[in-house]
Amino acid sequence: MDGKKRRRPIHLHVMVSEEEQALIRERMAEAGVRNMGAYMRKMALNGYVLHVDLSPVRELVSLQRRCSNNLNQVAIQANTYGGIYPNDIKTLQKDYADLWGPLSDLLKKLSEIVAL
Incomplete structure (x- = not known):
């Protein structure tokens, strides 16, 4: 040296x-x-090491698929028969409300992780 x-x-x-x-x-x-x-x-x-539990994301993906399927069914109904039933709209609104609650919780948890 x-x-x-x-x-x-x-x-x-x-x-x-x-x-x-x-x-x-x-x-x-x-x-x-x-x-x-x-x-x-x-x-x-x-x-640092992060261990992320993705089970809430899987649940959200499942809810998202159901909402998309319902929306497609309503679009087919509207395009084929020219009308949409009020119950179909209420079902879509409920599905989207069910989706946004868990999504909001997940985003809060992710923002806490990022803040570390």
Whole structure:
């Protein structure tokens, strides 16, 4: 060495599998980082792990499909017979209200996660 003191004199060693190394390199590429030491240091100091339960999203997707199906049925009714029954409109309104309540709750939870 040329006598300079290192800024980071402590060496850390971590063992990973080939699959883990490939995943680390993939995430480095996604982040636009080429230096593995810099990436590992940044993740160890500032990174965090999120575990997201997507079951509410699945429920919302199911509700969304039902609403879309009902809307298509009403459109077919209107185009074929020229009219829409008030009960059909009420059903659509209820379905959309059922969809927006959970969606609003999910968005609140996601905004709390982002605020971390």
